Amino acid sequence: xTHYQLALASTSPFRQSLLEKLNLPFFCVEPDCDExxxxxxxxxxxxxxxxxxxxxxxxxxxxxxxxxxGSDQVCVIDNQIIGxxxxxxxxxxxxxxxxxxxxxFYTGLSVVNTLTNESETIVEPFHVHFRALTTRQIERYVDxxxxxxxxxxxxxxxxxxxxxxxxEGKDPNTLVGLPLISLIDLLANQGFKIL
Numbered sequence: 001x002t003h004y005q006l007a008l009a010s011t012s013p014f015r016q017s018l019l020e021k022l023n024l025p026f027f028c029v030e031p032d033c034d035e036x037x038x039x040x041x042x043x044x045x046x047x048x049x050x051x052x053x054x055x056x057x058x059x060x061x062x063x064x065x066x067x068x069x070g071s072d073q074v075c076v077i078d079n080q081i082i083g084x085x086x087x088x089x090x091x092x093x094x095x096x097x098x099x100x101x102x103x104x105f106y107t108g109l110s111v112v113n114t115l116t117n118e119s120e121t122i123v124e125p126f127h128v129h130f131r132a133l134t135t136r137q138i139e140r141y142v143d144x145x146x147x148x149x150x151x152x153x154x155x156x157x158x159x160x161x162x163x164x165x166x167x168e169g170k171d172p173n174t175l176v177g178l179p180l181i182s183l184i185d186l187l188a189n190q191g192f193k194i195l
Contacts, residue, residue, distance in 0.1 A: 009054045009070040018178040029058040047108030055112040065115035073107045075152040100132040111186040126149040131172035
């Protein structure tokens with residue numbers, strides 16, 4: 001039986017801390033891929049393509065045999081992909097647009113086997129029901145957590161939880177960027193058992 005090492009194709013501290021929950025040895029490699037959407041590409045197609053592309057871009061940085069985990073996420077409001085706000089003004093705009101609405105996060109997850117060159121990729125949706133928020137509440141939140149590099153302008157693992165009425169999805173880890181329940185299944189499909 002092949003003994004695989006695990007690599008996470010991400011420099012995100014949030015994804016790293018999620019993967020640490022599984023209590024497995026792994027190392028991180030920095031993916032190198034253009035994240036520009038293709039014309040006519042749906043959010044689901046985009047995150048599936050980028051999750052696999054991120055993993056495959058790390059082949060040269062790992063020794064065989066390795067299972068490389070790639071992940072990508074977008075936030076969708078009114079059928080529009082919303083990126084990271086990068087500053088206070090944009091974060092306030094994003095949260096104002098989300099107030100009282102249901103937004104969807106699509107997370108692409110891919111496991112690429114460097115030995116067989118096989119990959120398996122899934123897309124997992126997660127729905128966030130926002131409270132009706134006042135401008136003052138939004139400004140106080142943005143100033144408290146400064147979520148400028150988070151899609152959707154919030155940190156659900158922190159004070160961002162106060163913005164929501166309800167969270168709806170298979171796995172709460174999906175919202176942070178790495179669906180662990182599905183990852184366990186994808187690793188098992190490659191012969192890698194967690195327990």
